Amino acid sequence: MSASNPSLVPLPSLLVEPIVRAALTEDLGRAGDITTSSIVPASARVRAVIATRQPGVVAGLECAAIAFRLLDPAITLTIQRPDGSRVAAGDVVASIAGPAGAILTAERVALNFLCHLSGVATATASLVDGAKGHRARITCTRKTTPGLRALEKHAVRAGGGVSHRFGLDDGVLIKDNHIEAVGGIGVAVARARQAIGHMVKIEVEVETLSDLDAALAAGVDAVLLDNMTPAVMTEAVAKIAGRAVSEASGRITRDTVAAVAASGVDIISAGWITHSAAALDLGLDFQKG
Missing domain, CATH: 3.20.20.70 (Aldolase class I)
Structure with a gap:
């Protein structure tokens, strides 16, 4: 179920980054992520995956990548199921490695974009199929x-x-x-x-x-x-x-x-x-x- 849309051209990062930056600014508020900064050591490094919980079509991975990169350029995100891919429940769409604190802080904004936009892509695909x-x-x-x-x-x-x-x-x-x-x-x-x-x-x-x-x-x-x-x-x-x-x-x-x-x-x-x-x-x- 990993077929993607080969004709899909990514949006320019110049267009996407201000939208993601605004979302991060909204979430960080006046004092930043006080939960993560108070309990996670700055030296902590982790590996993580973004995986599906249900079948659908992926969209918004560039937004997620930018969210993590804006928090810390040391984070690497490797896309395994590009936008337009049809995925099954449990599929890994991307893997992440880097500072634990920055990954935790960016997580919600990245997933907000990814879940919403994948929902739009999935809804569209349901009509295309019909x-x-x-x-x-x-x-x-x-x-x-x-x-x-x-x-x-x-x-x-x-x-x-x-x-x-x-x-x-x-x-x-x-x-x-x-x-x-x-x-x-x-x-x-x-x-x-x-x-x-x-x-x-x-x-x-x-x-x-x-x-x-x-x-x-x-x-x-x-x-x-x-x-x-x-x-x-x-x-x-x-x-x-x-x-x-x-x-x-x-x-x-x-x-x-x-x-x-x-x-x-x-x-x-x-x-x-x-x-x-x-x-x-x-x-x-x-x-x-």
Whole structure:
């Protein structure tokens, strides 16, 4: 169960380190780790492993490595199951050696990132698995933890998914309230097209087939089929006929993703894989001897 995602490109340390540093600063507080500093000799050295307690997909190892390195550069972390690896309960994902005090102090922050991001990757993989046999790709949304968007979107990719918009500035997504505010799909698309650059794509959220007709007539690049049944989605995909990218969204679960994928949509988006994914249980265990 150790297969990984060969196309996964690590996030730059320059991007990740400030996030991890902030988490360590929060945890250390005003006086540092008073438990460890009071009972663990500065000379103590240990070896440890980070191992899984349940099956899933690993993500966040770079965050863990940076957490330990920031506490003490003398700590070495050797990754044995890289991000994107599918693991079984009991698998060792990394081994650690170095000063015991620094390892103990960084442990919780490192595991917080690793468990949460592995949970996101595992949740994503569950939808990817459910959509197998169809062309649909699984994507996340902007429903991310404030400050952790880059990490969570990377974890989605580790789980076999792809990223939606990273933020409000890299794509136009016209939703129902935008349409209500300006009075129609046609006018909304026309205004957006006039304002944006030629490299920016426009997607419109539609809830009915008549809305879909209006979006296609306006020449959109993508349509978000919101809360449609699989049967209606199938009809919508036939209407689109390759003229735009089709995206399904709205209460997508492990139980429903196969039927949604069978409709023929190109993309299936789910917010819960970032905002509500259960953490994957991993632990750090000191090794005797």
